[in-house]
Amino acid sequence: GQNIDQPTEMTATEGAIVQINCTYQTSGFNGLFWYQQHAGEAPTFLSYNVLDGLEEKGRFSSFLSRSKGYSYLLLKELQMKDSASYLCAVKLLSNDYKLSFGAGTTVTVRA
Amino acid sequence: SAVISQKPSRDICQRGTSLTIQCQVDSQVTMMFWYRQQPGQSLTLIATANQGSEATYESGFVIDKFPISRPNLTFSTLTVSNLSPEDSSIYLCSVKQERHYGYTFGSGTRLTVV
Numbered sequence: 001g002q003n004i005d006q007p008t009e010m011t012a013t014e015g016a017i018v019q020i021n022c023t024y025q026t027s028g029f030n031g032l033f034w035y036q037q038h039a040g041e042a043p044t045f046l047s048y049n050v051l052d053g054l055e056e057k058g059r060f061s062s063f064l065s066r067s068k069g070y071s072y073l074l075l076k077e078l079q080m081k082d083s084a085s086y087l088c089a090v091k092l093l094s095n096d097y098k099l100s101f102g103a104g105t106t107v108t109v110r111a
Numbered sequence: 112s113a114v115i116s117q118k119p120s121r122d123i124c125q126r127g128t129s130l131t132i133q134c135q136v137d138s139q140v141t142m143m144f145w146y147r148q149q150p151g152q153s154l155t156l157i158a159t160a161n162q163g164s165e166a167t168y169e170s171g172f173v174i175d176k177f178p179i180s181r182p183n184l185t186f187s188t189l190t191v192s193n194l195s196p197e198d199s200s201i202y203l204c205s206v207k208q209e210r211h212y213g214y215t216f217g218s219g220t221r222l223t224v225v
Contacts, residue, residue, distance in 0.1 A: 031212065033213075033214070040219075040221075041218065041219075042203060042216040042217060042218045042219055043154070043203075043216050044216075045213050045214065045215075048212050048213065050212075087153055087154070089154075097142045097144075097159075097207045098144070098156055098159065099144075099154075099156070099214065100156075101153040101154045101155075102153055103152060103153045104152075104153045
Protein backbone atom coordinates (compact mmCIF):
# COMPACT_ATOMS: atom_id res chain seq x y z
CA GLY A 1 0.00 0.00 0.00
CA GLN A 2 0.90 3.65 -0.23
CA ASN A 3 2.23 5.50 2.81
CA ILE A 4 1.73 9.25 2.98
CA ASP A 5 2.27 10.86 6.37
CA GLN A 6 1.33 14.30 7.65
CA PRO A 7 0.95 15.69 11.16
CA THR A 8 -2.62 15.52 12.39
CA GLU A 9 -2.95 19.02 13.78
CA MET A 10 -1.05 22.30 13.96
CA THR A 11 -1.88 25.57 15.67
CA ALA A 12 -0.39 28.96 14.90
CA THR A 13 -1.02 32.63 15.54
CA GLU A 14 -2.42 35.09 13.03
CA GLY A 15 0.42 36.66 11.06
CA ALA A 16 2.83 33.83 11.78
CA ILE A 17 4.29 31.15 9.52
CA VAL A 18 3.41 27.46 9.57
CA GLN A 19 5.15 24.60 7.76
CA ILE A 20 3.22 21.40 7.09
CA ASN A 21 5.40 18.42 6.30
CA CYS A 22 4.46 15.44 4.16
CA THR A 23 6.57 12.33 3.74
CA TYR A 24 5.70 9.61 1.27
CA GLN A 25 6.67 6.07 0.44
CA THR A 26 4.74 5.07 -2.64
CA SER A 27 4.98 2.51 -5.41
CA GLY A 28 5.51 5.31 -7.92
CA PHE A 29 5.81 9.08 -8.06
CA ASN A 30 4.65 11.45 -10.73
CA GLY A 31 3.94 14.61 -8.80
CA LEU A 32 2.68 15.87 -5.45
CA PHE A 33 -0.34 18.07 -4.82
CA TRP A 34 -1.41 20.17 -1.89
CA TYR A 35 -5.11 20.86 -1.38
CA GLN A 36 -6.93 23.04 1.12
CA GLN A 37 -10.25 21.86 2.51
CA HIS A 38 -12.47 23.97 4.73
CA ALA A 39 -14.92 22.09 6.90
CA GLY A 40 -17.89 20.88 4.87
CA GLU A 41 -16.43 22.03 1.57
CA ALA A 42 -14.65 20.49 -1.40
CA PRO A 43 -10.84 20.39 -1.51
CA THR A 44 -9.36 23.22 -3.54
CA PHE A 45 -6.04 23.11 -5.37
CA LEU A 46 -3.09 24.93 -3.83
CA SER A 47 0.07 23.65 -5.49
CA TYR A 48 1.73 20.99 -7.58
CA ASN A 49 5.38 19.89 -7.51
CA VAL A 50 6.89 17.35 -9.85
CA LEU A 51 10.52 18.52 -9.81
CA ASP A 52 12.72 19.17 -6.78
CA GLY A 53 12.67 22.65 -5.37
CA LEU A 54 10.45 25.42 -4.14
CA GLU A 55 7.31 26.70 -5.84
CA GLU A 56 6.05 30.03 -4.54
CA LYS A 57 2.55 31.31 -5.05
CA GLY A 58 1.70 34.36 -2.98
CA ARG A 59 1.53 33.52 0.71
CA PHE A 60 1.79 29.79 -0.01
CA SER A 61 4.95 27.93 -1.03
CA SER A 62 5.52 24.23 -1.59
CA PHE A 63 8.79 22.34 -1.59
CA LEU A 64 9.67 18.90 -2.91
CA SER A 65 12.64 16.59 -2.46
CA ARG A 66 12.09 13.41 -4.46
CA SER A 67 15.23 11.71 -3.14
CA LYS A 68 13.97 12.15 0.43
CA GLY A 69 10.32 11.45 -0.31
CA TYR A 70 9.49 14.74 1.34
CA SER A 71 7.44 17.82 0.73
CA TYR A 72 6.28 20.76 2.76
CA LEU A 73 3.66 23.45 2.41
CA LEU A 74 4.61 26.81 3.88
CA LEU A 75 1.88 29.24 4.83
CA LYS A 76 3.07 32.78 5.52
CA GLU A 77 1.31 35.76 7.08
CA LEU A 78 -1.38 33.50 8.43
CA GLN A 79 -4.95 34.72 8.35
CA MET A 80 -7.96 33.39 10.21
CA LYS A 81 -9.41 32.14 6.92
CA ASP A 82 -6.40 29.80 6.58
CA SER A 83 -7.88 27.62 9.31
CA ALA A 84 -8.61 24.46 7.34
CA SER A 85 -7.42 20.95 6.60
CA TYR A 86 -4.44 20.66 4.25
CA LEU A 87 -4.16 17.49 2.20
CA CYS A 88 -1.01 16.10 0.63
CA ALA A 89 -1.64 13.86 -2.39
CA VAL A 90 0.68 11.88 -4.63
CA LYS A 91 0.06 11.04 -8.27
CA LEU A 92 1.53 7.62 -8.58
CA LEU A 93 2.04 6.99 -12.27
CA SER A 94 2.45 9.08 -15.39
CA ASN A 95 -0.20 7.15 -17.31
CA ASP A 96 -2.61 6.69 -14.43
CA TYR A 97 -4.33 9.73 -13.01
CA LYS A 98 -5.30 8.39 -9.60
CA LEU A 99 -4.26 10.34 -6.52
CA SER A 100 -3.31 8.84 -3.17
CA PHE A 101 -4.03 11.17 -0.23
CA GLY A 102 -2.49 11.63 3.17
CA ALA A 103 -4.78 11.89 6.18
CA GLY A 104 -4.64 15.67 6.19
CA THR A 105 -3.36 18.28 8.64
CA THR A 106 -5.85 20.48 10.45
CA VAL A 107 -4.43 23.97 10.90
CA THR A 108 -6.02 26.26 13.46
CA VAL A 109 -5.13 29.93 13.32
CA ARG A 110 -5.61 31.84 16.57
CA ALA A 111 -5.94 35.58 16.96
CA SER B 112 -11.14 25.05 -14.96
CA ALA B 113 -14.07 22.65 -14.98
CA VAL B 114 -16.99 23.31 -12.65
CA ILE B 115 -18.75 20.36 -11.03
CA SER B 116 -22.32 20.30 -9.78
CA GLN B 117 -22.82 17.47 -7.28
CA LYS B 118 -26.23 16.47 -5.95
CA PRO B 119 -27.60 15.95 -3.39
CA SER B 120 -25.48 17.95 -0.96
CA ARG B 121 -26.72 15.83 1.92
CA ASP B 122 -29.22 13.10 2.69
CA ILE B 123 -30.42 10.97 5.54
CA CYS B 124 -31.30 7.42 4.49
CA GLN B 125 -32.73 4.34 6.11
CA ARG B 126 -30.74 1.15 6.46
CA GLY B 127 -31.10 -1.19 3.54
CA THR B 128 -32.01 1.52 1.04
CA SER B 129 -29.78 3.06 -1.64
CA LEU B 130 -28.65 6.56 -2.48
CA THR B 131 -27.63 7.76 -5.93
CA ILE B 132 -25.29 10.72 -6.19
CA GLN B 133 -24.94 12.70 -9.39
CA CYS B 134 -22.05 14.77 -10.74
CA GLN B 135 -22.48 17.04 -13.72
CA VAL B 136 -19.43 18.73 -15.23
CA ASP B 137 -19.67 21.88 -17.32
CA SER B 138 -17.17 20.58 -19.89
CA GLN B 139 -16.11 17.25 -21.32
CA VAL B 140 -13.54 15.47 -19.18
CA THR B 141 -11.86 12.16 -19.73
CA MET B 142 -10.99 11.17 -16.17
CA MET B 143 -13.58 11.17 -13.41
CA PHE B 144 -13.19 9.69 -9.95
CA TRP B 145 -15.32 8.93 -6.89
CA TYR B 146 -13.94 9.30 -3.37
CA ARG B 147 -15.17 8.62 0.13
CA GLN B 148 -14.17 10.78 3.09
CA GLN B 149 -15.09 9.29 6.43
CA PRO B 150 -15.41 11.60 9.43
CA GLY B 151 -12.08 13.16 10.33
CA GLN B 152 -10.23 11.23 7.66
CA SER B 153 -8.78 11.91 4.27
CA LEU B 154 -10.04 10.94 0.86
CA THR B 155 -10.11 7.31 -0.20
CA LEU B 156 -10.54 6.52 -3.87
CA ILE B 157 -13.52 4.27 -4.56
CA ALA B 158 -13.27 3.96 -8.32
CA THR B 159 -12.44 5.56 -11.63
CA ALA B 160 -15.55 6.16 -13.72
CA ASN B 161 -14.88 5.18 -17.32
CA GLN B 162 -17.02 6.58 -20.09
CA GLY B 163 -18.92 3.85 -21.91
CA SER B 164 -17.46 0.98 -19.90
CA GLU B 165 -17.44 -0.49 -16.43
CA ALA B 166 -15.78 1.50 -13.66
CA THR B 167 -12.40 0.47 -12.28
CA TYR B 168 -12.69 -0.21 -8.55
CA GLU B 169 -10.01 0.09 -5.88
CA SER B 170 -9.23 -2.66 -3.44
CA GLY B 171 -12.01 -2.99 -0.88
CA PHE B 172 -14.72 -1.53 -3.09
CA VAL B 173 -17.03 -3.65 -5.26
CA ILE B 174 -19.48 -2.93 -8.02
CA ASP B 175 -22.43 -4.51 -6.23
CA LYS B 176 -22.09 -2.08 -3.35
CA PHE B 177 -21.01 0.99 -5.35
CA PRO B 178 -22.40 0.78 -8.88
CA ILE B 179 -21.20 3.64 -11.08
CA SER B 180 -22.52 4.92 -14.37
CA ARG B 181 -20.72 7.21 -16.83
CA PRO B 182 -22.95 7.58 -19.87
CA ASN B 183 -21.00 10.49 -21.37
CA LEU B 184 -18.00 12.75 -20.76
CA THR B 185 -19.88 15.26 -18.61
CA PHE B 186 -21.93 13.12 -16.21
CA SER B 187 -21.57 10.29 -13.72
CA THR B 188 -23.53 8.72 -10.90
CA LEU B 189 -22.44 6.75 -7.86
CA THR B 190 -24.98 4.59 -6.04
CA VAL B 191 -24.32 3.42 -2.50
CA SER B 192 -26.42 0.29 -2.10
CA ASN B 193 -27.86 -1.64 0.81
CA LEU B 194 -26.95 1.14 3.21
CA SER B 195 -25.65 0.53 6.70
CA PRO B 196 -24.51 3.06 9.34
CA GLU B 197 -20.90 2.36 8.32
CA ASP B 198 -21.66 3.99 4.97
CA SER B 199 -22.22 7.33 6.69
CA SER B 200 -19.59 9.49 5.07
CA ILE B 201 -18.96 12.26 2.58
CA TYR B 202 -18.78 11.18 -1.04
CA LEU B 203 -17.03 13.37 -3.60
CA CYS B 204 -16.52 13.22 -7.31
CA SER B 205 -13.42 14.63 -8.94
CA VAL B 206 -12.23 15.26 -12.47
CA LYS B 207 -8.79 15.57 -13.96
CA GLN B 208 -8.53 18.86 -15.81
CA GLU B 209 -8.03 18.53 -19.52
CA ARG B 210 -4.71 19.93 -20.75
CA HIS B 211 -3.75 20.79 -17.17
CA TYR B 212 -2.25 18.86 -14.27
CA GLY B 213 -4.91 19.88 -11.77
CA TYR B 214 -7.96 18.13 -10.38
CA THR B 215 -11.29 19.67 -9.42
CA PHE B 216 -13.65 18.29 -6.80
CA GLY B 217 -17.38 18.42 -6.42
CA SER B 218 -18.80 19.97 -3.26
CA GLY B 219 -19.53 16.55 -1.78
CA THR B 220 -22.56 14.62 -0.56
CA ARG B 221 -22.90 14.10 3.17
CA LEU B 222 -24.69 10.80 3.74
CA THR B 223 -26.10 9.79 7.10
CA VAL B 224 -27.56 6.30 7.46
CA VAL B 225 -30.01 5.75 10.31
